[in-house]
Amino acid sequence: MSAPEILWQNVRPLFDALPVTLAVLGLLLVVGLTLGAVLAFAQTYGRRLLRHFCVGYEQLFRGIPPLLVLVIYWGILQSYGTPRILVAALALGMRSAAYQSQIFRGAIQAVPPGQMMAARSLGMSRIQAIRSVILPQAFRLAIPPWSNEYSSVVKDTAFICVIGGLIDLTRQAFMKLAPLSMLRPIGTQLILPYLIILGLFYLALTYGGNGLLALLERRLRIPGFEMKGKVER
Amino acid sequence: MKKSLLVLGCLLAVVGLCMVSAAAATYKVASDTTWPPFEWQAGDGQLVGFDLDVMRLIAIIEDYNIEIVSYSWDSIFIDVGNGSVDIGASGATITAEREAVVDFSAPYWTSNQAVIVMADSGLNIASALSAGMKIGAQIGTTGATWVQEQLIDKGVDVKLVDFTLYPLAVLDLVNGNVDAVVQDEPASRASVAADARLSIVGVIETGEQFGFFVTNGDPNGLLPKINDGLQQLKASTAWADLITAYMGGAALPKIEAAWAAASSYLAAKDVVGFAHALAAGATAP
Amino acid sequence: MPAGKEGHLGDVILRVEDLHKRYGKDEVLKGVSLELRRGETKVIIGPSGTGKSTLLRCINQLSVPDKGRVWLEGVEITHARTNINHIRAQVGFVFQDFNLFSHLTALHNVSLGLIRVRKMAKGAALERAREELARVGLAEKACSYPAELSGGQKQRVSIARALAMDPKLILFDEPTSALDPELIGEVLEVMIQLACGGMTMIVVSHEMGFARAVADKIIFMEGGGILEEGTPTELFTCPRCERTGQFLRKITELYGETDGA
Numbered sequence: 001m002s003a004p005e006i007l008w009q010n011v012r013p014l015f016d017a018l019p020v021t022l023a024v025l026g027l028l029l030v031v032g033l034t035l036g037a038v039l040a041f042a043q044t045y046g047r048r049l050l051r052h053f054c055v056g057y058e059q060l061f062r063g064i065p066p067l068l069v070l071v072i073y074w075g076i077l078q079s080y081g082t083p084r085i086l087v088a089a090l091a092l093g094m095r096s097a098a099y100q101s102q103i104f105r106g107a108i109q110a111v112p113p114g115q116m117m118a119a120r121s122l123g124m125s126r127i128q129a130i131r132s133v134i135l136p137q138a139f140r141l142a143i144p145p146w147s148n149e150y151s152s153v154v155k156d157t158a159f160i161c162v163i164g165g166l167i168d169l170t171r172q173a174f175m176k177l178a179p180l181s182m183l184r185p186i187g188t189q190l191i192l193p194y195l196i197i198l199g200l201f202y203l204a205l206t207y208g209g210n211g212l213l214a215l216l217e218r219r220l221r222i223p224g225f226e227m228k229g230k231v232e233r
Numbered sequence: 234m235k236k237s238l239l240v241l242g243c244l245l246a247v248v249g250l251c252m253v254s255a256a257a258a259t260y261k262v263a264s265d266t267t268w269p270p271f272e273w274q275a276g277d278g279q280l281v282g283f284d285l286d287v288m289r290l291i292a293i294i295e296d297y298n299i300e301i302v303s304y305s306w307d308s309i310f311i312d313v314g315n316g317s318v319d320i321g322a323s324g325a326t327i328t329a330e331r332e333a334v335v336d337f338s339a340p341y342w343t344s345n346q347a348v349i350v351m352a353d354s355g356l357n358i359a360s361a362l363s364a365g366m367k368i369g370a371q372i373g374t375t376g377a378t379w380v381q382e383q384l385i386d387k388g389v390d391v392k393l394v395d396f397t398l399y400p401l402a403v404l405d406l407v408n409g410n411v412d413a414v415v416q417d418e419p420a421s422r423a424s425v426a427a428d429a430r431l432s433i434v435g436v437i438e439t440g441e442q443f444g445f446f447v448t449n450g451d452p453n454g455l456l457p458k459i460n461d462g463l464q465q466l467k468a469s470t471a472w473a474d475l476i477t478a479y480m481g482g483a484a485l486p487k488i489e490a491a492w493a494a495a496s497s498y499l500a501a502k503d504v505v506g507f508a509h510a511l512a513a514g515a516t517a518p
Numbered sequence: 519m520p521a522g523k524e525g526h527l528g529d530v531i532l533r534v535e536d537l538h539k540r541y542g543k544d545e546v547l548k549g550v551s552l553e554l555r556r557g558e559t560k561v562i563i564g565p566s567g568t569g570k571s572t573l574l575r576c577i578n579q580l581s582v583p584d585k586g587r588v589w590l591e592g593v594e595i596t597h598a599r600t601n602i603n604h605i606r607a608q609v610g611f612v613f614q615d616f617n618l619f620s621h622l623t624a625l626h627n628v629s630l631g632l633i634r635v636r637k638m639a640k641g642a643a644l645e646r647a648r649e650e651l652a653r654v655g656l657a658e659k660a661c662s663y664p665a666e667l668s669g670g671q672k673q674r675v676s677i678a679r680a681l682a683m684d685p686k687l688i689l690f691d692e693p694t695s696a697l698d699p700e701l702i703g704e705v706l707e708v709m710i711q712l713a714c715g716g717m718t719m720i721v722v723s724h725e726m727g728f729a730r731a732v733a734d735k736i737i738f739m740e741g742g743g744i745l746e747e748g749t750p751t752e753l754f755t756c757p758r759c760e761r762t763g764q765f766l767r768k769i770t771e772l773y774g775e776t777d778g779a
Binding site for chain 1: 263266267268269273274275276278302303304305307308309311312315317318398399400401403404407420423424426427428429430431484485486
């Protein structure tokens with residue numbers, strides 16, 4: 001068999017492992033988004049005690065490497081029989097929430113204070129104002145920095161194999177790598193190409209996701225609604 | 234009359250179910266299937282390897298079921314340690330530190346470390362491990378430990394380069410970033426057979442021994458069974474056949490094909506038949 | 519009575535008593551009191567930083583005064599138990615910086631308050647919003663976003679937004695100060711129409727032509743307090759305070775004699 005054929009044979013199982021990576025990725029983003037948004041609003045509009053809690057949460061989860069948080073969560077939740085994908089999503093999601101909270105807070109604060117004033121002056125309650133005026137604007141402002149977090153989080157999913165038995169993209173590739181490298185006569189020459197192909201998978205995930213986000217940004221675009229400093233066309 | 238019959242029937246069914254499930258005890262075996270020829274994933278997705286087949290055959294001999302799952306190396310010890318996995322079978326060297334966390338079976342394999350260099354480098358085992366050399370090894374393996382304890386700690390000025398995966402060490406050797414790679418002998422032989430540019434310049438007799446392991450205190454009472462099964466296996470022809478098949482230098486795809494052909498013997502619980510067919514298929518010209 | 523105003527003034531609708539407000543070390547309002555009757559238009563003038571804007575914000579509690587009380591139609595706004603949202607829905611506010619909701623079209627800007635605060639059905643709210651936009655002369659801009667509007671148009675939408683709520687009175691905080699000179703006229707025109715139509719207004723502004731045309735009373739503030747209050751004629755011809763006369767002369771020099779029409 002030729003080298004490309006061999007490589008392809010070893011790449012096909014990667015597609016089988018892809019759903020695991022995608023599932024964890026999708027779930028962790030949902031967890032991170034929901035929790036991150038809640039933290040952001042709580043920290044912006046909440047009372048002192050709530051604010052301190054949010055700051056504490058952020059500092060805790062931002063200080064722990066993804067590998068460690070996965071191991072710790074698995075250690076705790078394993079005895080409860082929690083499904084592995086859920087554990088991975090929860091661990092990485094709660095960590096991502098700490099970063100996403102900062103993104104959303106920045107976006108909320110980027111909304112000019114006059115917007116809230118105008119809303120309140122009409123008689124809207126704070127919650128109404130947040131929902132109808134602040135949130136729609138903050139959401140749009142949050143999309144560019146959020147796509148950074150997305151890209152970062154895609155890479156984090158490569159660690160989920162520390163949860164025993166979870167076969168994601170990277171784990172599957174590692175399982176294929178040793179026998180591939182021992183194929184006669186050119187096994188060792190296939191190591192690098194194979195790893196590059198693995199990298200391409202992650203690149204596709206990152207690029208694809210960012211592309212979708214750019215699409216979303218375009219759909220939601222409001223004439224003239226941009227961050228200050230953008231060039232007028 | 235009818236009512237008591239119904240109750241009796243239910244009771245019997247329950248007892249029957251218990252007996253059935255007792256007879257079909259299934260234990261979870263975790264293995265880091267990235268390490269030929271002891272454990273790896275075949276092209277068709279089947280988990281094969283020396284360790285795994287020994288586990289399978291022992292299970293047949295001792296009449297219990299096993300489910301083999303692929304875990305990353307670190308998580309095997311964690312999960313066997315806390316009991317969520319019953320048996321670890323992953324080319325694990327028996328060490329005192331590990332004994333504190335898990336219980337090992339009797340040793341089933343004695344391993345040595347091989348030293349791989351580029352064939353045209355002109356290095357021999359002495360020069361490959363001398364001062365100024367860069368030696369690659371997979372992180373956490375006994376090969377890496379040997380280099381650290383027997384060379385660096387004893388004052389030999391070599392640099393130990395860690396790799397997450399053994400094939401990456403080989404890649405660096407080929408690219409000239411390290412001068413030698415230290416790795417278990419069977420895997421080393423397989424690598425060298427796959428690339429004419431590599432050669433083994435020597436074998437370090439570390440005398441390390443592999444063992445299967447279970448949770449501390451052996452809650453399932455598995456160690457006596459494993460040790461007994463191992464003894465019986467070693468006494469039969471199957472043991473030599475397994476070694477021929479996996480350690481005889483056959484190309485991995487050949488072993489995989491032989492395994493697929495021989496797997497019917499496993500289903501038929503024919504220990505000797507399986508090993509014989511495997512060896513025959515692996516060594517056929 | 520300024521020419522062009524119909525009807526006569528009604529009962530007292532707004533009462534402000536002894537407002538004090540401090541920002542850090544600065545006391546910006548030093549005991550300000552005033553009254554406003556239904557249909558009355560009062561224009562507040564004075565040097566910058568004398569607390570004119572702060573006064574307006576203290577009325578609808580966008581800034582909370584340190585001391586003093588405010589009543590709207592007999593209901594004490596400053597009382598702890600008053601539902602401030604309820605009050606604000608009855609008091610329109612027009613900002614110097616417009617503060618239109620940037621993510622909504624002009625139409626939705628005007629209708630949002632009706633939908634959320636008045637709990638109107640969407641259809642009815644949009645209908646009413648269209649009417650208000652037509653009233654300020656911007657019917658054709660209903661589907662434009664704020665960024666697509668000129669300053670004058672933005673401010674007119676802002677007025678429409680306040681009007682849609684059927685407010686008891688409207689507070690204007692320097693409504694034309696952020697506009698290019700050519701655009702001031704269209705906004706003043708709308709404001710004059712409102713005043714002549716009987717709307718109760720307090721306007722903080724430098725536009726003397728406007729004040730002369732429609733103000734029932736002009737209030738001169740300086741140093742955090744009201745120095746003088748009187749009809750335009752009184753203040754321009756025979757002000758009680760020297761300072762008032764000084765200021766008015768300066769302002770008229772700078773801004774010229776515009777009648778606002």
